[in-house]
Amino acid sequence: MTEKEKEKVEVQLQLCIRGNVSWQQLPVHLRSMLNNNQRDYEKYVFNYSLKNQLRFRGNLASKVFRQEQRYYELLIQKNINGLGVFPYHLADIVTKGLRVTPFNYYLDVLSQLLRSDKSYDTLPNFTAADCLRVLGIGRNEYLALISDLKTHTTRSILFSAKPNPLDFLPRFPVHVHIEPWWRLDIGYVLETDIRYLLPAERSLIDDLIDFGAQPAGKCEYQVVQSLYRKGLIYLDVPISGEDRICIPPLRNFVMNRVSGDYFENLLYKIFVSADEHMTIAELAQMLQLELDMVKQAVSFICRLGFAQRKDELTPASGQGGQQAQPQDHASWADYKRQQVPETPQITPLNYNNFDFEQPSPSPKTPQKGERERDKDKDSSSIGYLSSDGNTSDFSFAHMNVTPPSIANPQTSDDQEELVEVVAAPVAAAAAPPKSGKRVGFLFDSTLTAFLMMGNLSPGLKNHAVTMFEVGKLCEESMDSFLAELEQVSLLDAEGEGDVSRYFAHAVILRSTICSLRHILSGGLDLLRLECLEGLDRQTRDRVLEKKYKFIISASPLTAQLTHTFSIPFFGQFLRSSDVAPMWSKLFYNHITGYGPPSLLLCRGTVLKSLPRLFLGYGKLLVNILHSDSYVLSSENFRNLNDQLKNGCILLQGYGIRAPGQLQYESFPFSTSKDERQAKWTGHRAVQKLSELIDLRHQCGYITFLNTGVDDLGCEDYELEVHLKLPQGGKKQKQHQQQQQITSKLNHVPNNQEKGQQQQQQQQLKSPDENHFATTPDHGPANEYTSDDCNQVLASELAKCSGRTGDLVSQNSVEIPLARTLIEHDEDEEEETAEEWTLLDVSFGVPLFDVDTNTRICEHLVRDLCTDNNLESLVHAAQQTQTLFLEFVRQCLYFENDPSMPVQLNEPLQAARPLPHPRINLAFENGRVGYWNGR
Numbered sequence: 001m002t003e004k005e006k007e008k009v010e011v012q013l014q015l016c017i018r019g020n021v022s023w024q025q026l027p028v029h030l031r032s033m034l035n036n037n038q039r040d041y042e043k044y045v046f047n048y049s050l051k052n053q054l055r056f057r058g059n060l061a062s063k064v065f066r067q068e069q070r071y072y073e074l075l076i077q078k079n080i081n082g083l084g085v086f087p088y089h090l091a092d093i094v095t096k097g098l099r100v101t102p103f104n105y106y107l108d109v110l111s112q113l114l115r116s117d118k119s120y121d122t123l124p125n126f127t128a129a130d131c132l133r134v135l136g137i138g139r140n141e142y143l144a145l146i147s148d149l150k151t152h153t154t155r156s157i158l159f160s161a162k163p164n165p166l167d168f169l170p171r172f173p174v175h176v177h178i179e180p181w182w183r184l185d186i187g188y189v190l191e192t193d194i195r196y197l198l199p200a201e202r203s204l205i206d207d208l209i210d211f212g213a214q215p216a217g218k219c220e221y222q223v224v225q226s227l228y229r230k231g232l233i234y235l236d237v238p239i240s241g242e243d244r245i246c247i248p249p250l251r252n253f254v255m256n257r258v259s260g261d262y263f264e265n266l267l268y269k270i271f272v273s274a275d276e277h278m279t280i281a282e283l284a285q286m287l288q289l290e291l292d293m294v295k296q297a298v299s300f301i302c303r304l305g306f307a308q309r310k311d312e313l314t315p316a317s318g319q320g321g322q323q324a325q326p327q328d329h330a331s332w333a334d335y336k337r338q339q340v341p342e343t344p345q346i347t348p349l350n351y352n353n354f355d356f357e358q359p360s361p362s363p364k365t366p367q368k369g370e371r372e373r374d375k376d377k378d379s380s381s382i383g384y385l386s387s388d389g390n391t392s393d394f395s396f397a398h399m400n401v402t403p404p405s406i407a408n409p410q411t412s413d414d415q416e417e418l419v420e421v422v423a424a425p426v427a428a429a430a431a432p433p434k435s436g437k438r439v440g441f442l443f444d445s446t447l448t449a450f451l452m453m454g455n456l457s458p459g460l461k462n463h464a465v466t467m468f469e470v471g472k473l474c475e476e477s478m479d480s481f482l483a484e485l486e487q488v489s490l491l492d493a494e495g496e497g498d499v500s501r502y503f504a505h506a507v508i509l510r511s512t513i514c515s516l517r518h519i520l521s522g523g524l525d526l527l528r529l530e531c532l533e534g535l536d537r538q539t540r541d542r543v544l545e546k547k548y549k550f551i552i553s554a555s556p557l558t559a560q561l562t563h564t565f566s567i568p569f570f571g572q573f574l575r576s577s578d579v580a581p582m583w584s585k586l587f588y589n590h591i592t593g594y595g596p597p598s599l600l601l602c603r604g605t606v607l608k609s610l611p612r613l614f615l616g617y618g619k620l621l622v623n624i625l626h627s628d629s630y631v632l633s634s635e636n637f638r639n640l641n642d643q644l645k646n647g648c649i650l651l652q653g654y655g656i657r658a659p660g661q662l663q664y665e666s667f668p669f670s671t672s673k674d675e676r677q678a679k680w681t682g683h684r685a686v687q688k689l690s691e692l693i694d695l696r697h698q699c700g701y702i703t704f705l706n707t708g709v710d711d712l713g714c715e716d717y718e719l720e721v722h723l724k725l726p727q728g729g730k731k732q733k734q735h736q737q738q739q740q741i742t743s744k745l746n747h748v749p750n751n752q753e754k755g756q757q758q759q760q761q762q763q764l765k766s767p768d769e770n771h772f773a774t775t776p777d778h779g780p781a782n783e784y785t786s787d788d789c790n791q792v793l794a795s796e797l798a799k800c801s802g803r804t805g806d807l808v809s810q811n812s813v814e815i816p817l818a819r820t821l822i823e824h825d826e827d828e829e830e831e832t833a834e835e836w837t838l839l840d841v842s843f844g845v846p847l848f849d850v851d852t853n854t855r856i857c858e859h860l861v862r863d864l865c866t867d868n869n870l871e872s873l874v875h876a877a878q879q880t881q882t883l884f885l886e887f888v889r890q891c892l893y894f895e896n897d898p899s900m901p902v903q904l905n906e907p908l909q910a911a912r913p914l915p916h917p918r919i920n921l922a923f924e925n926g927r928v929g930y931w932n933g934r
Contacts, residue, residue: 180217471531475523555844714926
């Protein structure tokens with residue numbers, strides 16, 4: 001059984017457990033997977049219930065296990081051992097019945113880590129965040145605890161007893177953030193606990209016992225905090241199907257590790273899918289999950305402060321809306337209700353101090369003038385660019401551009417989403433909340449790493465953490481994000497070396513957002529590719545189709561795109577894989593006939609000498625799997641043999657004595673407006689590329705390379721790849737042997753053929769030695785050379801004469817030596833030679849080059865985002881994908897190779913990953929062919 005089939009069976013079993021399907025009702029094929037053993041099914045039900053924290057009552061767990069209390073004890077212990085978050089949805093059972101509160105639960109988690117001497121990074125992300133909220137112990141405090149433990153351990157060796165980690169952990173929880181709409185409920189209260197309560201606290205306990213759970217806002221704030229710290233009450237965060245949430249920039253998020261359990265995966269799905277315009281019921285329906293599971297996850301996110309419930313509720317709901325605020329207790333007026341404290345309270349080292357009067361922090365709010373000034377800065381990219389000293393023209397972002405589809409009165413309703421681009425700053429600041437479909441800007445974790453590692457601005461790291469962990473940054477948070485990006489200047493990057501690219505990415509990212517966020521009325525969201533890949537394909541398509549009209553990709557993307565999007569996408573036209581960049585480079589070189597000499601080497605190849613097509617090149621560009629390309633000196637080519645043991649490699653000539661120069665040119669080309677681009681449209685590679693690939697409806701850039709060697713292109717151009725078996729080589733002998741065996745097995749000779757075979761055998765004689773001493777018929781002996789000698793002598797002659805350029809472009813000579821002495825006409829050579837050659841073609845918006853980014857954003861705003869172009873975009877991507885897959889198919893096997901599978905005669909499927917090369921391929925003289933190892 002394959003892995004996919006096993007996963008499918010697992011999903012079916014889990015659905016049966018959640019649907020309370022007994023063994024008698026279980027389908028036959030699922031029974032067979034469990035060896036027709038009811039006991040195995042009961043074990044699976046019990047383990048699944050513990051792992052997914054299912055309630056005992058009302059589930060199959062109560063039928064296979066009889067002890068309810070023992071079940072919850074095992075659940076808590078299993079959760080502690082797995083370092084999971086506290087099961088808040090079971091608080092009415094574990095807190096009331098077992099007296100397990102979040103405080104003593106996380107004490108057990110940390111003590112377990114301290115006993116085993118594990119690092120703080122062992123904690124999963126959400127567990128660490130909740131520990132910080134409840135205990136006030138973060139990374140620095142944990143390191144201090146480890147230091148104290150080791151200090152006391154050396155002293156206790158004399159007494160043969162290790163110190164207990166609980167003695168070093170806090171005795172009481174810190175003040176936690178509580179919202180007025182949260183609900184209070186009674187915990188595990190003993191008579192001895194009542195004796196030490198104040199009258200106000202005792203009164204609240206009596207009310208909770210008599211009348212049940214109550215909203216926290218109706219009670220006195222200090223009493224609520226005091227009872228919570230004593231562990232006599234617990235907090236419930238109620239979420240209904242009609243609620244809406246928004247996710248602001250994350251604060252106090254601990255970036256440790258991802259555990260990968262079901263609850264954490266659910267939290268990340270909600271992070272990337274939820275928005276404030278969608279109810280929780282709609283979110284559950286879109287994710288095709290149970291509503292209770294989604295409500296539990298949203299409740300936990302709101303408890304941590306990573307999400308906030310919207311206040312746009314009806315008065316009937318009575319929970320947290322603006323209409324419910326006057327009913328709150330007067331003591332809540334001095335505390336922030338909708339904002340988490342800037343920094344958590346850290347537990348002091350003197351854990352015995354129990355201060356109930358500890359005031360809660362009240363974070364400073366920005367003045368009204370500062371907020372208005374930030375909004376003005378967010379809406380103006382011209383002032384921002386001038387502050388950076390950037391002279392690029394972004395004036396198109398402040399023009400009232402109406403796409404042609406809007407001007408047409410017969411357009412559809414969807415076309416009304418295209419609005420005038422970038423209104424005045426004052427109008428933008430006073431604009432109503434945006435609605436409708438949005439633009440999605442796709443990025444990967446490389447961008448978030450640049451924003452976090454560069455120390456660009458103090459508040460930018462919170463947004464970068466949000467982009468990484470949540471997987472998106474919504475339009476509602478875009479103003480504050482742009483305000484932080486505005487503090488980054490390219491002038492600060494002078495003299496920083498490699499760190500300057502962090503500043504450049506931040507600067508260009510801000511100008512890109514300012515240009516693209518006003519294309520549609522709904523605005524723009526930043527989407528992280530890795531988080532979208534965490535969703536299954538059907539769920540991802542539903543999320544994107546519901547929220548976004550089209551997606552624009554940053555370029556290049558290092559993360560893999562396993563499936564193409566179902567909506568228009570300005571980006572790569574096929575799903576990515578580890579070997580896709582190598583195939584694509586070779587593809588663009590072959591269909592245009594221009595490119596540096598290249599070798600695509602299979603895994604296991606051994607280079608014993610520098611390949612001939614790289615003679616004269618001192619620098620090589622090395623493209624390897626799962627990593628960025630790098631430049632290698634040609635004399636160190638033997639270092640590649642170690643990398644060839646692990647995977648294939650693409651080698652390209654990159655320069656003679658120094659690395660070549662790179663030039664980026666954006667498309668679609670605007671020759672009428674840009675005289676500089678008119679020069680590049682005349683390049684033969686661009687002309688050929690425009691004939692085969694639709695560059696008018698897509699956007700991206702072409703990378704040109706100047707190696708110092710003119711590129712003559714391809715004289716006899718052929719679009720198809722013809723890989724022929726080498727003459728006299730091993731492949732040819734194997735091919736002939738295979739044909740002989742096949743013919744013998746499939747053909748029975750008749751009497752006439754048998755007679756001919758006998759006659760031929762009688763005519764066979766031993767070779768005549770005098771034949772090898774005679775002069776060949778075609779001329780004197782000193783003119784008789786083999787093809788291999790012709791190649792060696794021609795290359796040496798060209799090297800001696802200094803014709804390095806002709807050597808590289810004509811390194812594989814298949815003509816007699818006399819023809820190599822014929823000089824081409826100088827006028828003809830000047831017409832065909834190109835100083836710059838094509839290196840690669842990328843689709844999307846670059847964030848590393850200002851001029852290229854400016855021209856692409858201008859085309860997106862003015863021309864490419866119309867409905868007519870979006871319809872043509874899908875068709876153009878499919879055509880390019882078909883052409884590319886056919887190229888890869890032709891490069892996998894030799895022509896008429898009997899070992900070729902039957903399915904290889906058909907086109908490759910776009911849904912499958914690209915195969916790795918099976919044959920060493922060389923691109924020289926403008927075409928791709930078989931490399932014979934020389």
